[in-house]
Amino acid sequence: MEEKESERLKKKPWFWSLAFASVIFRLILILFPNNLNLASRPEVSTPLTSLRRLAEGYWLKQASMSPYAGSMFHGSPLLLSILGPLTVKRFEGQPSHILCSLVSVIADFVTAMFIRLTGLNLQRAYNQSLKSLGLFRLLENSEIVSCGDIAALVYLWSPFTIISCVGLSTSPIENLVVMLCLYGACTRQVPLAAFGWVVATHLSLYPAILIVPVTLLLGYGPDTPPRKLLLQRNSCKFGDAQSSDSSFQDKELTNQPVQPIFFSWKPVVYFFLWALMWALYVLVLCGISVKDYGGLREMFNR
Template identity: 30%
Template sequence: MAQRCCAQTHRFRPLCLSSPQPDPLLAHPHTMTPSSTTQSRRTSSGSWLLTAAITLAVLVRVLVPVAFPDLAETLASRPEVATPITQFQRLTEGVYLMRHGISPYDGNVVYQTPILLALFEALPSFLHRWIFVLCDIAIAAAIRQISQSKDEFDQILNAELSAKPTSPSSDDEIPEDVVSASTLAERKPSDGNGKDNDNDSSNDNSNGDDRAESKLDRVLTELQTEKAIEARSLDPWLITLLYLASPFSIASCIGMSLGVFDNLAIVLAVDFAIQGKRLPSMAFLAFATYLGMYPVILIFPCVLLISRRRNTGFWVTLLWAGLFYALSLAFLLGLSRSIAGSWSFINSTFGTILLVPDLTPNIGLWWYIFIEMFDQFRTFFLAVFQLWVVVFAVPISIRFKNSPLFVVLVLLAVVSTLKSYPSFVDLAVYLPLVGLYADLYKYMTWLFFSLSMLAYATILLPLFFHLWIGFGAGNANFFYAITLVFSLAQVILTMDLVSAMKLCEWERRHPRQRNSRLEVHDN
């Protein structure tokens, strides 16, 4: 009888398996155990190490050009760092022409925007390198702010999804064996005289009650936590270090790649979007589009971020954000028209990105193909290649609408791989953002392989280019072959990220299948 009472008492606790016990550390907050002291020391030493590493990464950007000026000049002319769009030497040529009253867009040398030309014309030359260092530090600070805001954004999104009334689907209904067992447990076994059965029957029923209740509690808990968002990321300072210590960002900063300004505008646009600020987000996104054109596809995830943060409808947010974006872009174009004195800069800036007239070797996929292509097919393949860059924007935004920051990461990786004039600076901005989704690492199959391939190709890119141009021991096929490996590594990494996110979402929607799958693997 006592056992049955215990079973009944346990049965009426639907989602709480045990009553919480008071924590002695909470009762005495000033009491510290040796383990907590050791943990605090480790945290303190880790923060000091991160601070020292970040400081060292900043000093490298400042001191290397001073101590090794030849290295800085070499990086500024390398095809891995400098492209016709981002090469600083072409910008200085344009500034020289502007100072002498000559339009920099008359020839086929300057492809930079008039606002950048006017900025560097107004600044003294000794400040030029400091501009790139400050921009790199600002990018790192914006990435850290995005990492911090992501946790708060995920909590808001989690609360929004949890507030929606959900009814269990056919896959998520409580199994019949659990319902029948729990219903059977509520019945009091007795004989015809109203007396209890023997002790053996009571023990069996109480054990069955415990098992049924435990299974019922587990299923109900899974249904309640089905829509919880797993958003664990790396420490924000560690993500900042991933950017500042990245060889791609260091080479781009020392080589004074103008893509640093594109990255700064992109991360600021995303940072303001995740905070729900429409006007500054669209203004910086318009400036990023003005500099590189391809960031226009980020308008969809940015609108998703703003609408979720402000708790407004997507189409209303898209209308207002699109209006702010169009006005900002029109203002930038009008300002460029007043600086350049004509609209000829459009053909030299946006036209160069679209039509790819300059086939200088770079780490992309375009230059070699269009060198070998017949002129009658050029227009068709230009359209196909350009469409291939932007065609993923809408499908990916729809598929991962509940993870708009992940959409930003994927689209940046796609642009870095498929744009007409890529360089190291494009990888520098999206690779640290992979740290925002540390939960996906356990689902990724090719993470080590793709990163190893990326490192392998990064080392061989300058070697193969030197074999071709320096020694003359090879030809263009040497360099283009390793650029294919470099692009393939990015493709594998991007596909692995997408597959991991899909698997993670599936396990959140089907927690019982996840548990059964884990049990099979454990056995």
Template identity: 30%
Template sequence: MALILKYFVAGLVRYWLIHTDYWQTISNRVEIATPLNSWKRLIEGIYLYDHGIDPYEGDSFHESPIVLVFFHFMLKKVPYLLPLIFTLMDILTAHILYKTSKAFVLILEESQEKIKQNIAKESKTMLLNKSQLNEAPDYVLSVYLFNPYSVLNCVGMTSTVIQNLLVSVSLWGAASGQRLLACTFIALATHQALYPILLVVPISILLANVNKGCNKCSYNRTLLIFVLCWSFLIYISAYIMNGSYSYFYNTYGFILTVPDLKPNIGLFWYFFTEMFEHFRLLFVCAFQINALALYVVPLTLRFHKEPVLLATVLIALSTIFRSYPCVGDVGFYLAFLPLWKHLFTFMQQKFIVGCAFIITSVLGPTVWHLWIYSGSANANFFFGVTLSFATAQIFLITDLLFAYIKREFTLKHGSSRQIDGKPAKLVLR
């Protein structure tokens, strides 16, 4: 009953806000809408498509052809249901995250059982009990349903709502051992936004662990199915566009080359605004390597035994360093943090990070108003806030990873420290 009430209240809040006078303001906010996910741009693309004009010829539409056809059908048949559809998709995302976190909890419990014999005697009390494990999914659900970032993302009717749904289904499929489901939906998410391709690695590991087969064979099957699904989606998109692959430049090309420098909560726009043009290619490559490839191998080597943590961290890093991020991406990965609440005691920067999130979330709209409307600030002020927001997220992820390593060490070696056979103590001088 409590779960149904949560769904109802969260859905009611979203649906009500979409029908208020503030909806237009929310849907146009730079923190919520980007050139990739904006509802306004989607409507423009549908209008062009409906009048027989290729929406990818201009520079306003950057969604995939599949999303274009889906919303074209919706606007033609049931336009009055669109607010309800967005609300239901977001509530469905929350429900799938709840089911996913339940599956993740079973994986965490199983991994804990494997290392029990290697745990120090004095660290036995640190092991997670049933009640601690069972309450984590409820926290995940609540954080996603009532997180202002997630709520505003849904109210703004951005296509990030769809991306979050696709990623959540793929993670649930992986945690449940359903390879085809996981690969299909991560291919759909990749086809829409490209950066979810990073999740192929933790999904492959999860499927191998859950299905308990030959790891190498499992990885190969997962990769093969993903490539086939993604190739099929590319072919279908070309078929929708009458056999033309010209949409590539205004979808994947747009994400990778970052031609639109409209301010957002990311790091790309300011650097490329200030940069000399002849250095642009170098820095585009450097930024995209940082977002797409740099962290996958080292993190996988270190955390391959914890694919759930690896997936959480990769989602967060892709959110921070992608070319056009929004608060909907941030709200999505924040929902996974309650799974790791047993690490919070080992985290040292919780208060600082929490304050930074609150302050930057308030300062962002304030500084934007001062810059754009009052003319009493400039781009440096707004970028300072977005840089602080990104820094807070980086601190959060690094603190989470170090907390995991600290807990892992403490479980194995105990919490007591001795020097020359005597208890160690810290003396401030």
């Protein structure tokens, strides 16, 4: 039965058609950027996410100056080392920063795949909860809605994500590491979740609030049976039983014990230890990258 369920979840030809169509649509917009002029819009490309400012910071670094000297670049030195070399490469007849735009397209597609995998894991956990509670009738009669496919397509075809992708912004990379964190938490891969959370918080401070859902996912797990399913199991059980005294059924339903849900601190503690290790590693890499330009103090000041 599990094999049939996996086949039903994976065989989605319409999903792949729409997913690749979104990639082609992004590539078409990248080839005609002059008519859109999205990179100059502050709603799309902020001082923290602008690839143009990153290119200026990389130019200053190549000129043996601090990348933060021009008061234009405010991003991470890691992005400067990874995307910086791509900003100076030009191809004849092609738009500037086309390689960075292609990286953004790949990042968006990989993010959508992580969203899809997360949805599949949550769907399997939900079905497993139905089986553990004995709700086989509900499991057989319910139509499986691939929430992962829908969420991935919503992300790929969202106007804001498309504009961010073609508007010379580093937001697709930030979205990728955020989704990496959530995927690691749903699958209880603690090192992966900690890595995604640390890098996402380093690139942009707001993903730090993900510590709350990540802690809950690691502590309880995605396969925890919801209480409403426990009540539904009880109602189904007493609904099938033949009894003339309805008040007795209500009393038994009320007194039916609910399975306790325990919080596991072990993966949470491991998460914080891994997060501390990844944070130190990121700081070391940043220190090496800007050691000749004021060090980490210069980075934190900007």
